[in-house]
Amino acid sequence: MFGHFGNGGKNGxxxxxxxxxxxxxxxxxxxxxxxxxVEALSGVDLTVRAGEFVTVVGPSGSGKSTLMNIVGxxxxxxxxxxxxxxxxxxxxxxxxxxxxxxxxIGFVFQNFNLLPQLSAFENVELPLLFAGMATRARRERAEExxxxxxxxxxxxxxxxxxxxxxxxxxxxxxxxxxRPDLILADEPTGNLDSGSGRDIxxxxxxxxxxxxxxxxxxxxxxxxxxxxxxxxxxxGRIVADN
Amino acid sequence: xNAASVILRLFRSxxxxxxxxxxxxxxxxxxxxxxxxxxxxxxxxxxxxxVDGWAGMGTGIAVIxxxxxxxxxxxxxxxxxxxxxxxxxxxxxxxxxxxxxxxGEIRSRPQLAWGRVxxxxxxxxxxxxxxxxxxxxxxxxxRFINELDFRLKRRVIFLGDELAKNLxxxxxxxxxxxxxxxxxxxxxxxMQKKKQMGMYGGPDADHAVIPLSTYEAxxxxxxxxxxxxxxxxxxxxxxxxxxxxEVLGVKYRFDPTDERAMYVWDTVKTQQTxxxxxxxxxxxxxxxxxxxxxxGGVGVANIMYAVVRHxxxxxxxxxxxxARRVYVMGALVVExxxxxxxxGGIGIGVGxxxxxxxAFVQSKVDNEAMQFLGQPTFSLPVALVTVLLLGxxxxxxxxxxxxxxxxxxxxxxxxxx
Numbered sequence: 001m002f003g004h005f006g007n008g009g010k011n012g013x014x015x016x017x018x019x020x021x022x023x024x025x026x027x028x029x030x031x032x033x034x035x036x037x038v039e040a041l042s043g044v045d046l047t048v049r050a051g052e053f054v055t056v057v058g059p060s061g062s063g064k065s066t067l068m069n070i071v072g073x074x075x076x077x078x079x080x081x082x083x084x085x086x087x088x089x090x091x092x093x094x095x096x097x098x099x100x101x102x103x104x105i106g107f108v109f110q111n112f113n114l115l116p117q118l119s120a121f122e123n124v125e126l127p128l129l130f131a132g133m134a135t136r137a138r139r140e141r142a143e144e145x146x147x148x149x150x151x152x153x154x155x156x157x158x159x160x161x162x163x164x165x166x167x168x169x170x171x172x173x174x175x176x177x178x179r180p181d182l183i184l185a186d187e188p189t190g191n192l193d194s195g196s197g198r199d200i201x202x203x204x205x206x207x208x209x210x211x212x213x214x215x216x217x218x219x220x221x222x223x224x225x226x227x228x229x230x231x232x233x234x235x236g237r238i239v240a241d242n
Numbered sequence: 243x244n245a246a247s248v249i250l251r252l253f254r255s256x257x258x259x260x261x262x263x264x265x266x267x268x269x270x271x272x273x274x275x276x277x278x279x280x281x282x283x284x285x286x287x288x289x290x291x292x293v294d295g296w297a298g299m300g301t302g303i304a305v306i307x308x309x310x311x312x313x314x315x316x317x318x319x320x321x322x323x324x325x326x327x328x329x330x331x332x333x334x335x336x337x338x339x340x341x342x343x344x345x346g347e348i349r350s351r352p353q354l355a356w357g358r359v360x361x362x363x364x365x366x367x368x369x370x371x372x373x374x375x376x377x378x379x380x381x382x383x384x385r386f387i388n389e390l391d392f393r394l395k396r397r398v399i400f401l402g403d404e405l406a407k408n409l410x411x412x413x414x415x416x417x418x419x420x421x422x423x424x425x426x427x428x429x430x431x432x433m434q435k436k437k438q439m440g441m442y443g444g445p446d447a448d449h450a451v452i453p454l455s456t457y458e459a460x461x462x463x464x465x466x467x468x469x470x471x472x473x474x475x476x477x478x479x480x481x482x483x484x485x486x487x488e489v490l491g492v493k494y495r496f497d498p499t500d501e502r503a504m505y506v507w508d509t510v511k512t513q514q515t516x517x518x519x520x521x522x523x524x525x526x527x528x529x530x531x532x533x534x535x536x537x538g539g540v541g542v543a544n545i546m547y548a549v550v551r552h553x554x555x556x557x558x559x560x561x562x563x564x565a566r567r568v569y570v571m572g573a574l575v576v577e578x579x580x581x582x583x584x585x586g587g588i589g590i591g592v593g594x595x596x597x598x599x600x601a602f603v604q605s606k607v608d609n610e611a612m613q614f615l616g617q618p619t620f621s622l623p624v625a626l627v628t629v630l631l632l633g634x635x636x637x638x639x640x641x642x643x644x645x646x647x648x649x650x651x652x653x654x655x656x657x658x659x
Contacts, residue, residue, distance in 0.1 A: 069653035072562070075652075075654075102565075107562055114559075115560075126560070126563055130560075130563060130564045131564065
């Protein structure tokens with residue numbers, strides 16, 4: 001079913017030869033809001049290899065989302081080292097970070113984060129637009145992706161005209177648009193009913209089988225059970241990894 | 243696919259919120275633009291009327307009245323009256339390279355009569371060069387006094403347009419005979435109507451000119467009331483004045499540095515001062531207009547800040563999807579500039595319409611003060627200044643809010659509800 005999701009063995013090799021896509025070493029993140037200092041992450045070491053399906057679980061406030069933001073280059077760590085495909089992310093300029101988010105990482109959010117004024121089709125087109133893809137190629141790619149997630153007949157609909165599950169499928173199609181190295185999902189089933197949630201889980205499994213690397217933050221035990229590897233975060237540290 | 247079209251795509255997706263506020267802001271810009279267009283156009287009109295007015299008296303001329311020495315020189319005590327003759331005019335034209343033309347003037351205020359109408363007006367005896375020097379252009383069919391009139395001491399007269407109207411009313415003056423103190427003169431020309439700013443002894447429209455040679459012969463006066471000379475380039479005026487005093491100083495034995503010997507009215511200098519005042523007025527009007535426009539610009543910046551706030555999440559999503567900062571900023575700057583130019587375009591349209599209407603009304607009104615104010619004129623510099631101001635305003639009004647938009651980390655902004 002997800003033949004087009006395969007990215008041609010892109011994850012097969014990388015710079016340092018050990019297959020590590022994400023390497024976090026001693027990552028700390030401190031939020032200073034006025035007089036209060038909150039340490040969201042206090043020394044996280046985590047390695048994700050290309051082709052892995054990893055879930056991150058933990059109670060709310062444990063630092064899961066902060067971790068995802070840092071891995072997704074949406075936020076910068078206060079301390080520690082983050083290497084993406086062997087490259088030190090801390091040295092990237094803001095525009096290089098934008099490029100990394102565009103080309104290497106696909107985001108799937110709990111609340112979908114689709115742009116409300118744009119149609120499903122245009123939402124999927126957007127990252128391709130940022131990547132500078134030519135109009136025709138962009139349209140073809142967007143159509144192909146939406147067909148893959150089973151929304152060929154919903155392309156011109158606005159997000160508000162779609163169900164939660166459909167919105168999340170659009171978001172997944174969007175995340176895959178630029179054939180990213182890593183798919184990051186933050187509670188992807190959190191806002192969905194159990195049926196839609198199961199569908200999305202199947203999509204993730206198919207993606208994994210097609211060779212994608214997935215890092216999924218979740219409360220959903222169903223997902224955590226299905227994934228071969230689950231990392232537990234508590235109080236800003238990794239307390240279990242199995 | 244290039245950056246510009248990405249920016250445009252983002253812009254299209256952005257222009258849909260804040261409609262009411264957008265309309266208000268566009269109106270504020272329109273109002274600001276109207277006021278700047280009006281103010282600058284009035285400034286331009288005033289300037290043109292001034293320039294025309296100065297040209298009416300003559301360009302690059304100086305008027306000299308003989309005075310009284312104030313310094314002892316060559317054995318003479320100070321306090322000697324000096325008097326000039328027409329031959330002195332020939333002397334300075336020959337002796338001062340910078341002076342291209344000159345004429346003497348003898349003035350008096352005789353009675354002028356045609357039929358039963360009689361008036362007392364200035365009559366000036368002058369050389370034919372006076373027409374060129376003092377910008378006396380004959381209306382159609384007529385001519386100014388010429389070289390032959392001068393040589394043959396003909397009794398011909400050139401009338402100012404107002405004077406001609408006073409004497410003849412609707413009757414055609416050309417070819418008629420006017421009595422000047424009971425001496426008949428043939429009317430050879432009437433002056434074209436002109437604007438005149440600088441004057442001495444009354445407006446040109448209200449006097450008459452006859453050949454100086456005739457004046458001497460008929461009315462028995464030799465000494466000049468004053469003298470007018472012209473230089474080719476305004477920069478030569480200083481040197482011409484100095485040489486003028488040197489040449490006449492030798493003949494009449496006065497110290498060339500004696501400023502009271504010859505009283506000089508240097509119109510080049512006066513016009514320069516006038517121009518500076520006009521520039522001052524224009525800058526003042528421009529600043530007032532710009533300030534009004536600035537209020538509109540603040541409105542645009544304000545709406546852009548609101549848009550940024552409103553769209554914080556969307557901007558963060560775009561950034562998470564890999565929009566580079568320049569795209570996000572570009573979209574907002576384009577939007578602000580577009581708003582500014584929509585308002586500005588309407589404003590320029592309305593402003594020009596108002597200016598044209600006023601100019602039309604003005605041209606129909608025969609009122610001295612209104613005439614002097616000049617017709618408001620929407621000129622190319624006015625358009626350029628307006629468009630440049632609008633552009634700068636739009637860029638600034640977009641730039642600062644857009645900087646705020648990209649200053650937040652996408653992670654923080656994604657949390658923002």
